[in-house]
Amino acid sequence: MTHWVPELLAPAGSLEKLKVAVSYGANAVYLGGQKFGLRSAADNFTPGELREGVRFAHLHGSHVYVVLNSFLHDQDFEDLPEFLTLLEECRVDAVIVSDRGVIEAIKKHSNLVIHLSTQASCLNAAAAKAWKELGVSRIVLGREVTIDEARKIKESVDIELEMFVHGSMCMAYSGNCVISNYTQGRDSNRGGCAHSCRFEYSLSKENEEKKYAHFMSSKDLQGLRQLEEFISAGIDSLKVEGRMKSHHYAGTISKVYSEALNYYKNNGSFLSDDLYQWEQELSKVGHRSYTNASLEKPADDESIYDERQHKQSETTVAAMILEAKEGQYILAEVRSPFYVGDTLEFLPFSGPIVTTQIESIIDASGESFEKSRPGMLWRLPPLMGARPYNIIRVYPGGPK
Amino acid sequence: MKFSVALYDLDMVNDYLLALDSINGQHEVIIGFKEISRFFSFSKDECLSVARKLKDKKVHVFLQWDILMTENTFQSVFHGLKGQGLLSNPLFDGIRVQDPGALQSLKEINYQGDIHFICEQGNHNLIGLKSWYNVWPEKIKKIILSPELPAEKVLEYSESLPCECEVLGWGPILLFYTPRALISPLYGDEDEIQVLGTSEESPHKGFPIRENLHGTFMLNTKDQFIFDDLLLERERDLLKDSLVATTKLSWRLDFIQGKGKQTFSQIFDVLKKEAKTERMDDLKVKYGRSVTKGFFRVNKTDVLFKKLKNSRLQDRNEDYLGEIVDVKRKKHLGLLIKSPLNSLKLGDRLRLMSPEGNEKVLKVEYMYDALRNEVEEASNGDIVFVSPIGGISIRSMVYLDNSFS
Numbered sequence: 001m002t003h004w005v006p007e008l009l010a011p012a013g014s015l016e017k018l019k020v021a022v023s024y025g026a027n028a029v030y031l032g033g034q035k036f037g038l039r040s041a042a043d044n045f046t047p048g049e050l051r052e053g054v055r056f057a058h059l060h061g062s063h064v065y066v067v068l069n070s071f072l073h074d075q076d077f078e079d080l081p082e083f084l085t086l087l088e089e090c091r092v093d094a095v096i097v098s099d100r101g102v103i104e105a106i107k108k109h110s111n112l113v114i115h116l117s118t119q120a121s122c123l124n125a126a127a128a129k130a131w132k133e134l135g136v137s138r139i140v141l142g143r144e145v146t147i148d149e150a151r152k153i154k155e156s157v158d159i160e161l162e163m164f165v166h167g168s169m170c171m172a173y174s175g176n177c178v179i180s181n182y183t184q185g186r187d188s189n190r191g192g193c194a195h196s197c198r199f200e201y202s203l204s205k206e207n208e209e210k211k212y213a214h215f216m217s218s219k220d221l222q223g224l225r226q227l228e229e230f231i232s233a234g235i236d237s238l239k240v241e242g243r244m245k246s247h248h249y250a251g252t253i254s255k256v257y258s259e260a261l262n263y264y265k266n267n268g269s270f271l272s273d274d275l276y277q278w279e280q281e282l283s284k285v286g287h288r289s290y291t292n293a294s295l296e297k298p299a300d301d302e303s304i305y306d307e308r309q310h311k312q313s314e315t316t317v318a319a320m321i322l323e324a325k326e327g328q329y330i331l332a333e334v335r336s337p338f339y340v341g342d343t344l345e346f347l348p349f350s351g352p353i354v355t356t357q358i359e360s361i362i363d364a365s366g367e368s369f370e371k372s373r374p375g376m377l378w379r380l381p382p383l384m385g386a387r388p389y390n391i392i393r394v395y396p397g398g399p400k
Numbered sequence: 401m402k403f404s405v406a407l408y409d410l411d412m413v414n415d416y417l418l419a420l421d422s423i424n425g426q427h428e429v430i431i432g433f434k435e436i437s438r439f440f441s442f443s444k445d446e447c448l449s450v451a452r453k454l455k456d457k458k459v460h461v462f463l464q465w466d467i468l469m470t471e472n473t474f475q476s477v478f479h480g481l482k483g484q485g486l487l488s489n490p491l492f493d494g495i496r497v498q499d500p501g502a503l504q505s506l507k508e509i510n511y512q513g514d515i516h517f518i519c520e521q522g523n524h525n526l527i528g529l530k531s532w533y534n535v536w537p538e539k540i541k542k543i544i545l546s547p548e549l550p551a552e553k554v555l556e557y558s559e560s561l562p563c564e565c566e567v568l569g570w571g572p573i574l575l576f577y578t579p580r581a582l583i584s585p586l587y588g589d590e591d592e593i594q595v596l597g598t599s600e601e602s603p604h605k606g607f608p609i610r611e612n613l614h615g616t617f618m619l620n621t622k623d624q625f626i627f628d629d630l631l632l633e634r635e636r637d638l639l640k641d642s643l644v645a646t647t648k649l650s651w652r653l654d655f656i657q658g659k660g661k662q663t664f665s666q667i668f669d670v671l672k673k674e675a676k677t678e679r680m681d682d683l684k685v686k687y688g689r690s691v692t693k694g695f696f697r698v699n700k701t702d703v704l705f706k707k708l709k710n711s712r713l714q715d716r717n718e719d720y721l722g723e724i725v726d727v728k729r730k731k732h733l734g735l736l737i738k739s740p741l742n743s744l745k746l747g748d749r750l751r752l753m754s755p756e757g758n759e760k761v762l763k764v765e766y767m768y769d770a771l772r773n774e775v776e777e778a779s780n781g782d783i784v785f786v787s788p789i790g791g792i793s794i795r796s797m798v799y800l801d802n803s804f805s
Contacts, residue, residue: 072528129501173578363728375794
C-alpha cells in the first residue's frame, strides 16, 4: 500500500538546473521565459530551451510551470499573446500568475492552466474562492499562512493549494514591497528587487542610542519536519524557492525532499533513520539560518536573520557528470579545484551517498594531474549508478 | 477637485469639522479603528463616535479595513464586524478594503453600502482594474489607484473605468508591510513603536518605520505631494487641466504623520484656489516633512534591466547541436551534443560561436570518445572530441552548418 504525498516543485533557473532538479526527483519545476517573470537576472529560458526543458521533464514524468508573475503595465500586453502561444506549443503544464489583468489575458488568448503566484498574497479562504471564480486552478498561498490555516482553506474551497516548504523568504507580504521602486528606481514587482530587506540599517528612536541591525531580513524556510502536517492538510504541492541558486542547491534539495516524500509514500510516516541524514544534507547547501517561519504559528522574532552574508556551503561541489559510458568511463565538468587524496561524495539520484578517495586526476585526453582546475573535463572510472547531472562534492584531505 | 481625507485622531476630526464651511459637499472622510486598520489609533467605540459626529454634519464617512489577514484572523475579524453590526451601520456610507477575500465576503453577505476597493499594490493595467471592478459592479463605487501611476495613466484609468478613482495626493508612501514584529525585538514590547531607519547601502536616509499590532510598516523618506505640479502648471498642460476638472477622480489627503502646523481650512483654501507658488510652498514648509512628486511625472521603473545573459549564447535555432565543454590546445575540442533533434556524423560541417563573438567553421574529419575510440555518429548526451580550432573556448555554441549541403 502506498500513501498519498504532495508534488515536489523545484526551481529551474536554467535548462541544466531543470535537468538536475528533475533527475534528483522533483515532480515539477517552475521556470521563467525571457519575459514577464520576476527574476530578470536569472538565465531564463529561450524558446528552444523551453521546448527541450518540457520534453525532458515530461519524459521523466515531471510537470513544467512557467512564471508570468510580473505585474504588467498596459504596453506589456502587446507581446503577451505571442508568448502564450509559444507556451501552449511547448505544452507547458501551467503558468504562474499574480496580476489579475494577466489572468484575463491568458483566459482570452489561451487554454493554459493558471496557478496564482504567491505574489498575489492570497491569505484566506474567501480570497481563494474569489480567485477560483476568476478561473485559477491552483493557489500558491502567501508565506504568512500556517499549515493549519491552509487546511481550513482547503476544506472550504475546492482548489489545489501550494505552499513553500524551503528557501529564502520575502519579509514583506509578497507583492506589497516597493522599496526598490522608490530607492533604486527598479520595480520590485517586475524583476527589479534590490533586496533592500537584506541591508543593515541603523535605527534611531527618540532619546535612545542608535542600534544597528539587519532587522528586515528573514531566515530561510526549512519545512522538512513539517512534511507530515502538509500531507495531513492535503496540500497539493510543496514549493522550493531559488531559481537564482546553484545546481548543487537544485539537486540536493530535490533529492532530500523527494526521498523523504517517497519514504512516506511507502511507509506512511517519516520515522526514518534517514531523517537526521536528510537534515545534514540540507545544511550542506548555502543558506541563511533555517526557520520554519509561519508553518506552525505566525513567524516571530526567531525568524529574523540578523546577518548580512549567507552561511557558506559546508561542502564544495567538485564536478558535475556530463557523460557516463556504462562500464567504460565517466566525464565530469570540474567546478572547483581539488587534489589527489581528497575525498569525494557522489550524489546518486536516489539512495545513499557514495564516498571515495581521489586516487588520480586524469583529463579527457588522458593526461594526469595532481590538481584539477575549474572547467577541465575530468575522466573517471565507471561508478555504479552514475548518470549525467549527478553532482560530486569534495572534502579536502578527507571528510569533515 | 474632490478630496478623500483620512482623519487619524480627534484633533484632526475637530479641525476638519471647522473647515467644513470652506469646502463643498463632495469630500469624503476615511476613518478606521485599530483592529482592522493599519494606522488608525481609534478604538471601535471611538471610531463610531467620530463617525456619528461627522455624520451629524452630513459628511460622507468610509470605514477603512486595509489589514491583510490570514485565515484565522480573517474569520474572526469578519464575523466580528458582521456580528457587531458594523457592516450594516448607517453611520458608514461604505467600506474600503484591499484583500480580495474581504471583497468576496462582503459580496456573499450582500453588503449594502458602497465599496471602495484598494488597488494600490501591483495594479498597473486597465485590464486588471476593469476585472476587479467587474467582481461586483453594482457596489464597487471607487477604485483606489497605485501611487506609482504617472499622471496620464491616472487620467486614462479614471476616464475609462465605470466607477470613480482615487489617488494619493498628499501623504506618506508605504514601501513595505509585513505582519512580523521587527522593531520590538530591539526595543522591547510596546504597543506601538516608531523609529527612523537608515542604511549605508541606500542613498536615502531616515525611513520612518512603525510597528503596531498588525506588524511592521516602512514609509518612504519623502511623502507624496503632487498638488504644486498639478495645480500650478495646469494652465500650461492639458493633461493636468483635465485631471483637475474630472469629477471621476478624488485626491487623498493622508496625514498619517500629522499635517504640521496648519489647519484643514488653510490647506483647502490653498488647494481649492490653485494658489500662487508662495502659498503652495508655505503649505509644504508648514507640513514639516520632505515631499516628492513620486512617479506622478514619469515612471521609468518598468524599464526591465538588460538581461545579464550573453546574447551570443542565447541563439538556439533548429541547427543547434550542442556546446563545447573542453578545449585542449592543439589536441581537441570536446563537444557535448545537447540537441534532441540533431546528431553529428563524420563529414558534417559545424559552425561554432564563442561567448566572445568569434565565429568559426569546422569540418568534422574525425571524432573519438574519451578513450580515443573512433566514433562515426554522436547524438544527444554524447561527448565527442574533434580537431582543435583557435578562438573557440568553453561554452561556445555549436550549430550544424547546412549552408554547403
